[in-house]
Structures are given as structure tokens and as C-alpha cells.
Amino acid sequence: MKEQLDQIFSRHHGTRDALIPVLQDIQAEYGYLPPEAMEAAARFCRVAPVEVYGVSTFYAQFKFSPVGRNLVMVCQGTACHVMGGARVLEEVQSRLGIRPGQTTADGRFTLETVACIGACALAPAMVVNKDTFGRVKPEKIMEMLNGSGS
Amino acid sequence: MPRLVIDDLQIEVPEGTKVIEAAERLGIMIPRFCYHKALGSAGACRMCAVKFIHGPFKGLQMSCMIDAQDGMVVSTTDEEAVAFRRQVIEWLMMNHPHDCPVCDEGGQCLLQDETVSGGHGLRRYPGRKRTYHDQYLGEFIAHEMNRCIHCYRCSRFYQDFAGYRDLGPMQIANRVYFGRFRDGPLESPFAGNLVDICPTGVYTDRSSRYKARRWDLQRVPFLCIHCSLGCSTVASARYREVVRIEARFNESVNGHFICDRGRFAYPYANLADRPRRARVDGEDASLAEAVRAASGRLDQISMNAGPDAVALVASDRCSLETLAVLKRISREKGWRHPAVFPRPDLEHKTRRAVSRLDRRLAVSMRELESADFILAVGIDPVHEAPMLALALRQAFREDAGIVVMDPRPVSAPFDFDHVAIAPAEIGGCLSRITEALSALQADSAAQGKETRRPEAAGPLRADLDSRIAGIVERLRGSRNPVIVCGTDIVRDSTPDRAADLARLLLQLKARPCLFFVLPGPNSFGAVLLAESPGRSFSDVVQDIEQGKVKALLVVESDPFKNFPDRERLERALDRLDLLAAMDYLPTSVVGRAHIVLPTCTVFECGGSFINQEGRVQRVEPVHEGGIPVHQVSGGGHPPRVFSHEVPGGEIEAAWRTALEVAGYTNARDNLSILKIMAEEHPGFARCRDIPTSRSFRVLPDAGDRPPVCEETGDRAAPEAADTLEVVLVDRFFGTEELSGYSPVIQNADSEPLVFLHVRDAEPLGIAHSDWISIALEGGGLEVRAGVSAQMAEGVLVIPRHRLLEWQKLGPVPAQIPFGRISRAGKE
Ligand code: SF4
Ligand code: SF4
Ligand code: FES
Ligand code: FES
Numbered sequence: 001m002k003e004q005l006d007q008i009f010s011r012h013h014g015t016r017d018a019l020i021p022v023l024q025d026i027q028a029e030y031g032y033l034p035p036e037a038m039e040a041a042a043r044f045c046r047v048a049p050v051e052v053y054g055v056s057t058f059y060a061q062f063k064f065s066p067v068g069r070n071l072v073m074v075c076q077g078t079a080c081h082v083m084g085g086a087r088v089l090e091e092v093q094s095r096l097g098i099r100p101g102q103t104t105a106d107g108r109f110t111l112e113t114v115a116c117i118g119a120c121a122l123a124p125a126m127v128v129n130k131d132t133f134g135r136v137k138p139e140k141i142m143e144m145l146n147g148s149g150s
Numbered sequence: 151m152p153r154l155v156i157d158d159l160q161i162e163v164p165e166g167t168k169v170i171e172a173a174e175r176l177g178i179m180i181p182r183f184c185y186h187k188a189l190g191s192a193g194a195c196r197m198c199a200v201k202f203i204h205g206p207f208k209g210l211q212m213s214c215m216i217d218a219q220d221g222m223v224v225s226t227t228d229e230e231a232v233a234f235r236r237q238v239i240e241w242l243m244m245n246h247p248h249d250c251p252v253c254d255e256g257g258q259c260l261l262q263d264e265t266v267s268g269g270h271g272l273r274r275y276p277g278r279k280r281t282y283h284d285q286y287l288g289e290f291i292a293h294e295m296n297r298c299i300h301c302y303r304c305s306r307f308y309q310d311f312a313g314y315r316d317l318g319p320m321q322i323a324n325r326v327y328f329g330r331f332r333d334g335p336l337e338s339p340f341a342g343n344l345v346d347i348c349p350t351g352v353y354t355d356r357s358s359r360y361k362a363r364r365w366d367l368q369r370v371p372f373l374c375i376h377c378s379l380g381c382s383t384v385a386s387a388r389y390r391e392v393v394r395i396e397a398r399f400n401e402s403v404n405g406h407f408i409c410d411r412g413r414f415a416y417p418y419a420n421l422a423d424r425p426r427r428a429r430v431d432g433e434d435a436s437l438a439e440a441v442r443a444a445s446g447r448l449d450q451i452s453m454n455a456g457p458d459a460v461a462l463v464a465s466d467r468c469s470l471e472t473l474a475v476l477k478r479i480s481r482e483k484g485w486r487h488p489a490v491f492p493r494p495d496l497e498h499k500t501r502r503a504v505s506r507l508d509r510r511l512a513v514s515m516r517e518l519e520s521a522d523f524i525l526a527v528g529i530d531p532v533h534e535a536p537m538l539a540l541a542l543r544q545a546f547r548e549d550a551g552i553v554v555m556d557p558r559p560v561s562a563p564f565d566f567d568h569v570a571i572a573p574a575e576i577g578g579c580l581s582r583i584t585e586a587l588s589a590l591q592a593d594s595a596a597q598g599k600e601t602r603r604p605e606a607a608g609p610l611r612a613d614l615d616s617r618i619a620g621i622v623e624r625l626r627g628s629r630n631p632v633i634v635c636g637t638d639i640v641r642d643s644t645p646d647r648a649a650d651l652a653r654l655l656l657q658l659k660a661r662p663c664l665f666f667v668l669p670g671p672n673s674f675g676a677v678l679l680a681e682s683p684g685r686s687f688s689d690v691v692q693d694i695e696q697g698k699v700k701a702l703l704v705v706e707s708d709p710f711k712n713f714p715d716r717e718r719l720e721r722a723l724d725r726l727d728l729l730a731a732m733d734y735l736p737t738s739v740v741g742r743a744h745i746v747l748p749t750c751t752v753f754e755c756g757g758s759f760i761n762q763e764g765r766v767q768r769v770e771p772v773h774e775g776g777i778p779v780h781q782v783s784g785g786g787h788p789p790r791v792f793s794h795e796v797p798g799g800e801i802e803a804a805w806r807t808a809l810e811v812a813g814y815t816n817a818r819d820n821l822s823i824l825k826i827m828a829e830e831h832p833g834f835a836r837c838r839d840i841p842t843s844r845s846f847r848v849l850p851d852a853g854d855r856p857p858v859c860e861e862t863g864d865r866a867a868p869e870a871a872d873t874l875e876v877v878l879v880d881r882f883f884g885t886e887e888l889s890g891y892s893p894v895i896q897n898a899d900s901e902p903l904v905f906l907h908v909r910d911a912e913p914l915g916i917a918h919s920d921w922i923s924i925a926l927e928g929g930g931l932e933v934r935a936g937v938s939a940q941m942a943e944g945v946l947v948i949p950r951h952r953l954l955e956w957q958k959l960g961p962v963p964a965q966i967p968f969g970r971i972s973r974a975g976k977e
Contacts (some may be wrong), residue, residue: 035331035332038331039331042331047315048315048316048318048331049316049330049331049332050315050316050317050318050320050329050330050331051315051318052331053320053331054318054319054320054321057320057321057322057325058321058322
């Protein structure tokens with residue numbers, strides 16, 4: 001890890017204003033922000049680790065655990081909410097055994113929620129990797145997951 | 151000054167006063183969480199909403215965010231405001247775990263109070279509560295994040311006010327979390343204040359957890375005696391045990407806060423092995439019997455060998471009462487006057503500092519915060535006078551420049567220029583600064599001359615010149631400079647030189663500008679009461695060795711802790727015909743004394759102490775004392791042991807027992823102790839008129855005395871290039887005597903390091919945190935080395951830490967040849 005981090009740091013100035021670009025690079029490298037990398041970033045940018053964590057948790061773009069091989073996004077926007085998006089989410093949660101923001105233990109799926117993916121006409125909607133599914137029926141969910149997920 | 155109306159009451163307040171503050175002056179306490187006098191406003195909690203009826207603002211507004219202005223009419227009881235606040239408290243309680251029954255804050259909780267006063271009683275929200283993981287934050291503070299209401303007080307105190315960065319806010323929206331990046335002890339030596347400042351039970355004092363509700367405690371306004379600053383505290387006791395110390399607001403001394411040494415030292419008073427029974431020749435005895443025995447034997451020795459063969463030893467943790475009584479009895483009995491200071495140089499420097507301070511020169515810690523330039527010499531603030539570091543930080547936050555002139559690797563929660571020079575060079579630098587400043591001021595010659603004195607400024611290193619010139623410039627350019635001077639590591643004449651500079655600054659700027667830090671909580675009192683020239687303990691040892699002293703009465707003092715040559719001390723004490731010890735600590739001296747007379751701690755008998763700026767502060771006892779109930783009952787409750795007396799309750803204040811030992815039986819009540827104090831020093835006469843809640847300064851008025859040109863034989867800087875000068879220093883934990891006995895602090899303390907400069911360490915092949923061994927007079931010392939570039943070269947900084955046998959050092963001042971320091975094999 002040290003080498004990769006050194007490489008990232010070599011592209012930036014070790015100051016406070018570089019913190020977010022540095023964190024973005026770290027995320028690009030690992031897919032998330034490993035705690036050790038955050039501590040290294042803190043030393044590099046001369047801020048306290050608390051501040052690094054404070055800044056990174058402030059923005060939705062940063063992740064704090066490795067992302068699974070497949071990303072499942074269940075829409076919780078208004079139209080989907082009306083059409084039973086909550087039931088879809090519940091079903092996905094119980095099938096995968098994880099809550100939004102979490103990743104299954106085998107690293108296969110990461111679950112997230114979104115507020116509208118622009119497919120309101122097809123509500124309730126959900127996305128698995130690049131495939132969008134509309135009028136999702138809870139009982140079909142396992143099929144979709146298995147079909148799209150590696 | 152704006153004049154406004156709040157709830158039909160008119161008030162005029164200074165410009166910049168917040169409405170919430172103005173209301174408080176009228177006695178109207180607007181509910182609040184995030185607003186705090188020391189931390190200011192944040193507008194985070196929305197609890198302080200009031201209705202603005204007339205004036206520049208209209209409608210519901212946060213009273214902590216708006217400055218009082220002319221013509222405002224404000225209602226705190228307006229229907230709309232009340233309803234809004236009720237809603238705020240309802241939503242703040244939404245995620246609260248409702249665990250008040252098992253929360254230590256219960257009964258002293260702002261959140262409980264505001265919930266009730268806000269009128270929120272019924273929970274309407276049926277959803278799940280958000281929960282957090284708690285962190286391990288060290289031995290002092292427990293963490294229960296679920297109770298947080300997000301007022302940001304903790305992070306504003308911890309980061310902004312105190313300047314430490316390992317605790318802060320993280321996450322966003324309703325997941326905002328206050329804690330550390332990882333579990334681990336909080337780094338700030340002021341972290342204990344989180345307990346006081348958090349309005350809920352997120353941070354609670356682990357040392358007093360689950361011991362009592364506040365209303366069950368005996369609580370008394372109290373005083374910290376763990377350094378010379380004398381901060382104000384509240385001490386609490388229950389079941390004959392001290393259980394908690396909190397900070398108490400004091401507008402001249404500590405402000406709102408205290409340090410962790412002051413907060414967590416108290417368990418020394420509850421120790422199971424505290425001397426509780428009197429002892430005569432190893433046998434338990436009643437206090438009266440032991441007093442009789444001590445009295446008889448002392449008289450016997452006085453008779454046979456002359457009263458001069460009896461010597462008294464005290465310390466600067468003795469109260470003024472005790473010191474005054476010891477002075478009285480030693481004079482009347484012809485015994486030797488009590489030796490308070492362990493070393494002659496400490497006694498000398500304290501005396502010089504005290505005699506140079508007067509009403510015009512002395513700054514209080516609060517005044518120090520408004521200085522715009524501070525020159526601190528021979529002081530490591532966090533370690534020697536912790537709250538001074540917080541005061542300096544407040545000055546720093548207002549853009550004051552700070553220069554620290556000290557050999558140690560000083561680190562502090564503010565930015566400063568560090569002039570890392572050896573102790574011998576500090577005095578010279580001060581004189582040079584004084585000379586340069588008064589030369590610059592030569593035009594206004596009349597004043598210039600007065601403070602000039604023949605300076606013995608030794609040769610200085612060339613690289614210092616520019617830094618001195620810089621300091622002179624900054625002193626000249628500042629409105630309100632202050633000189634802070636330590637008394638521990640500096641040379642004998644340094645306090646005088648600091649005072650000379652301060653006097654000159656007083657002439658130039660017409661503002662008080664001198665702040666000394668003294669060795670202990672009552673050093674000031676000790677020199678006021680001492681004869682001059684006083685004797686230090688090392689003189690006493692010499693006289694024992696020469697057979698002049700045959701009996702020693704040691705009062706609340708442990709020579710083993712301070713005397714730098716343990717073997718010599720043991721040999722000397724063995725020669726004595728009588729060693730009598732009066733103390734409340736299980737010290738080594740108590741362990742070997744022929745007669746032991748236990749005494750009360752300050753919690754049990756109160757007392758007066760004079761802090762480093764000459765402020766006399768007196769406190770009443772917190773409880774009556776006796777052996778803690780749970781010790782008597784073997785941990786069970788209620789106690790199953792019944793007697794007519796309080797177990798361990800016969801113990802008295804040292805001054806009372808001392809009077810009895812000297813044969814005075816009729817002078818034991820409080821009134822006569824005040825009389826004795828007044829007779830021993832006229833300055834203490836005011837103690838009789840002033841209630842304990844108030845303090846006063848015993849300082850001479852404008853001391854237009856000529857500067858004292860006492861010829862002091864300062865030791866020069868060591869010439870030999872192949873030795874290091876030993877600098878013995880204090881640490882935040884582990885060197886102060888009383889707190890060293892606190893198990894809570896022992897658990898939190900870290901391993902002591904001995905520091906030396908990189909350039910001194912490199913040739914020896916020593917790197918940071920290596921084990922090294924140092925061959926001292928009294929044997930080898932194995933210790934971890936701290937290697938730093940931010941310190942003076944040519945010095946070896948050794949903490950007088952209780953885990954370090956620095957007493958092997960032998961005679962001080964000491965030089966250690968490089969050849970005696972080596973890397974140890976140990977890992
Ligand atoms: S932990 Fe306490 S002080 Fe800090 S934000 Fe929460 S309630 Fe306020
Ligand atoms: S700074 Fe000194 S007096 Fe104040 S609380 Fe700390 S140890 Fe006690
Ligand atoms: S609300 Fe689900 S796609 Fe728009
Ligand atoms: S006290 Fe005013 S918003 Fe918190």
C-alpha cells in the first residue's frame with residue numbers, strides 16, 4: 001500500500017487544500033478509503049485523522065468499505081415510493097442480508113439506494129450494474145440479481 | 151451601550167453582548183445547549199429561540215446569535231417561542247436512548263432539565279432510533295454517543311478552545327459523530343473538561359462512574375493544589391470518600407476549565423494504604439498517645455542536645471495554617487525553622503520571584519489572555535502549569551505572538567517561536583533584551599537609567615543575536631506584553647532578570663506584565679513565612695550528617711521524593727535519634743518513621759494556599775473524613791461494622807496535631823488559627839474578614855523599591871564539550887507528588903522519556919525511543935530516550951518521574967560525560 005500511496009502523494013502538494021483531490025485519488029485506486037490510507041493522507045496533508053474522516057464522510061462520493069463486484073441500486077424516489085419501492089428494498093435487503101451502504105460478506109453485491117433514476121414511468125425501478133429493471137416484482141428479484149450479477 | 155427590553159424588564163449591556171447573555175443578567179435563563187460563555191455561539195441547537203417584537207429583528211430568532219441592540223423588545227415567553235422550543239426539544243430527544251437511570255449525568259443534566267422545562271413529555275415518533283458505536287477514549291472519560299444532541303460544544307472546546315485535534319465531528323446529517331478516528335486515549339491534557347461541558351451524558355468521568363447522583367454528594371467549592379496556579383474546583387464526597395472533582399468558574403484564575411491532573415488526582419485521598427492509625431516504634435497507638443510520645447521525645451532531645459537539634463521539615467503542599475503553626479512552634483520552642491524547599495536554589499528563586507512581585511506588576515492568568523506578546527522563559531507550560539498553556543492559547547487565538555525560551559522540547563497547543571537554549575543562557579538573554587530595550591528608550595532617559603544595572607550577561611552565541619533583536623522589536627511594538635518566568639530549571643538570578651525586564655516594560659507600557667510560575671501550590675506562602683535566608687532540606691541533611699540535628703519532625707513532606715541522592719538521605723535518616731512523620735500519604739518517610747502521626751488531607755480539613763500571583767485562597771473541608779465506608783465494610787453495603795466512633799475519624803489537620811506536639815492544648819479552634827496566621831504574617835490578617843468564597847492578593851503596593859542587585863553566583867554554562875548538563879524537570883503526570891498517588895492517573899500515565907538533542911544523540915548511536923543506560927553516581931539508570939531537534943544542545947532532560955530512579959543522580963547540579971551514556975541492549 002505504501003508504494004501506491006507514495007505515488008498518489010507525489011502528484012499533490014502536502015497541504016490542507018489538497019485533501020479532497022488526494023482522497024479522490026485514493027478512492028480511484030482502491031475503490032474506497034481504507035483507514036490506513038486516510039491516516040497516511042492526514043499525515044501528508046498535515047491535518048488530524050479526525051478531520052480527514054470528517055471531511056470524507058461529509059461528501060457522498062466517498063466510500064468506506066470495499067465495493068462489491070456488483071452494484072445494486074434500488075430507487076426510493078417519489079414515484080417508486082408510491083409504487084412500492086420500499087417493498088422492493090426490503091426484499092433485496094433480506095435476500096442479500098445487508099442494508100444500504102453495505103456489501104455482502106462474499107464481496108459479490110453492494111446495495112445502495114437512490115432518489116430517482118429518471119425511470120418514473122417504470123416505477124418501482126432498480127439497477128443492477130448497467131441493467132435497469134422496471135415494474136420490479138419482489139418475487140422476481142433473485143432472478144434479476146443472479147442474471148445480472150457475476 | 152445598547153438598551154433593550156426583555157420580558158418587560160429593561161437592561162443596558164455592553165456592545166456585542168448576545169441577547170441570551172443580556173437575559174441571563176436579568177436572571178432570565180433562556181434554554182440553551184450549544185451556547186457557552188467560554189465557547190461563544192454556534193447556533194446549532196435551536197433551543198434558545200425567542201420572539202423579537204420590536205427593533206431591527208422581527209419574529210422568532212436564536213437569542214445566542216443576535217447582538218443586543220438599542221430598542222429591541224424581546225419576549226422569551228411568547229406562545230410561538232415556547233411552542234418552537236417544545237418542538238426543538240422533542241426532536242432532540244427523538245434519538246435519545248432514554249437511559250437516564252443508568253447515566254451518570256442524570257441529576258445534573260442540561261438535557262433532562264430542558265426536556266422538562268421545554269414541556270416535552272410524550273414521545274410521538276414511533277420510528278427506529280439511530281444508534282452509534284461508542285469509543286474507548288482512555289482511562290478518564292467514558293463515551294456514550296447515543297446520548298448526543300449535536301451541540302458541538304465538545305469539538306469547539308477540544309479543537310478551537312484547547313487546540314487539540316484528535317477529537318472532532320465526523321459524518322453528516324443525522325449521523326454526525328463526535329469522537330476520534332480510532333479508539334484510543336484522548337491526547338489533550340484538558341480532555342476532562344468534556345465531562346463538564348457536554349450538556350448530556352456523552353462524556354462521563356470514569357473515575358466517579360456509578361458512584362453517586364449529584365444530590366447525594368457533599369459538594370464544596372474547592373481549590374486545586376496540584377501546581378502553583380491554584381485553579382478553582384468543586385470537590386464532591388460521599389460515604390467518606392472523595393468521588394469527583396469538577397471545574398469551577400473563577401474569573402481571575404482558571405476561567406471555566408481545569409486540567410486533567412487537577413481533575414483526576416483526588417483518589418490519593420482515598421487510598422487504602424493511607425496512614426490512618428498513629429504509630430509509635432512500629433506499634434499502633436492512639437493519636438493522643440503518639441502525640442504524647444512525640445512531644446516527650448522532642449522535649450528530651452531539646453533538653454539534652456539543645457533545641458537546635460530538632461529540625462522541622464515541611465513542603466509546599468502544606469497549607470498556610472500548617473506553615474504558620476510550624477513557624478510559631480519552632481520559634482517558641484527554639485527548634486529549627488521548617489525547611490520547606492528540597493533544594494537551596496528553589497528556595498532562593500522562589501524568594502526572589504515573590505519579593506519582586508507587586509500589585510502593579512502581577513498579571514493574573516485571565517489578564518494574560520489579553521496580552522499581545524508573551525515571552526515565556528524557563529517554562530514548559532503544559533507540564534509545569536497546565537492551565538497556563540490554555541491561557542496562552544487564548545492569547546494566541548487573539549493573534550498574540552509567543553516566544554518560549556527553554557531548553558526542553560516544548561510542545562504546546564499554540565504556535566510559538568522556540569528559542570532552545572541551555573538554562574545558563576536564559577538569564578543572559580533576558581539581560582540583553584532589557585539592555586537593548588532601555589537603550590532604545592534612551593531618549594526618555596529619565597526612566598531609562600533607573601532600571602539599568604551592571605549586567606553580568608555572559609558571552610552569548612552569535613546566532614542568538616538576531617533572535618534577541620527580533621524579541622526586542624516585538625516587545626517594543628506590542629501594547630500589552632507579558633513576561634512569564636519559571637522557577638524550576640532556570641539559574642538563580644533569572645527571576646530577578648525577568649522582573650527587571652518587566653519593570654522596564656511597566657514603565658514603557660503602563661500595564662502589569664509579570665507572571666511567575668512557582669514550584670508548588672503553596673511556595674508563595676512558604677517564602678512569606680520563611681526566615682531569611684531560609685534553609686532548604688539539603689542544609690538539614692548536612693546538619694544531620696555533622697551530628698547537629700538529632701530529631702526530625704517531617705510534616706506533609708517526602709524528602710525521598712525530592713532529594714536527589716537517595717543513599718545519602720537514607721544514611722542521614724538512620725543517624726537520627728528521632729524521626730517523626732506527619733502525613734496523609736503513605737510515603738517512604740512514613741514507612742521508616744519512629745513515630746507516625748496521620749493527618750487530614752485538604753478535603754477533610756480545608757486550608758489556605760497562596761498561588762503564584764500572590765492570591766490567598768481558602769477552602770472549607772468537603773467532608774469530615776474517616777476511612778471510606780466501602781473500605782470499612784469490605785466493599786459491602788451497608789456497612790456491617792458498628793462503633794461509637796467514625797473509623798479513622800480521630801485524625802486531625804496537621805496544624806492541630808503540630809500544636810499539640812508542641813504542647814499547646816488551648817489554641818485549637820479555628821478562630822485562633824486565624825489569629826496565629828495573622829500574627830505570623832500581617833498580610834494574612836485579612837483571612838479573618840474575607841469569606842472563603844473570595845480570594846485576595848498579598849502583594850505590596852507599587853513596589854518602587856530599587857531593583858535588587860543581589861550578587862548571585864550563577865553557575866556558568868558547562869565548558870566541557872564532552873558532558874551534558876542534567877536538567878531535572880516536571881511532567882504533566884508522574885512528577886507532581888499528590889497526583890502520583892492517584893491510581894487513575896497511574897493507569898493513564900505513559901512511560902517517562904529522557905530527552906537529548908539529535909546532535910548529541912547521533913554520535914552515541916541513539917535514536918528516538920531507544921533504550922539507553924546512564925551511569926549515575928548511585929548506579930545505572932535504564933530508560934527510553936527521546937531524541938529531538940527542537941531542544942537545546944548539551945542538555946540531558948530527565949523527568950523527576952516516580953517510575954524513574956532519578957534519585958541515583960547524586961549531587962546536583964550534575965554534568966554527565968557522554969561516555970556514561972550508551973545504548974542499552976533492551977528492546
Ligand atoms: S457529545 Fe455532548 S458536547 Fe459533543 S455535540 Fe454531543 S451533546 Fe454536544
Ligand atoms: S493547572 Fe494546576 S492548579 Fe490548575 S487544575 Fe491543573 S494542576 Fe490544578
Ligand atoms: S422515482 Fe424511481 S425512477 Fe423516478
Ligand atoms: S443556544 Fe442558541 S442555537 Fe443553541
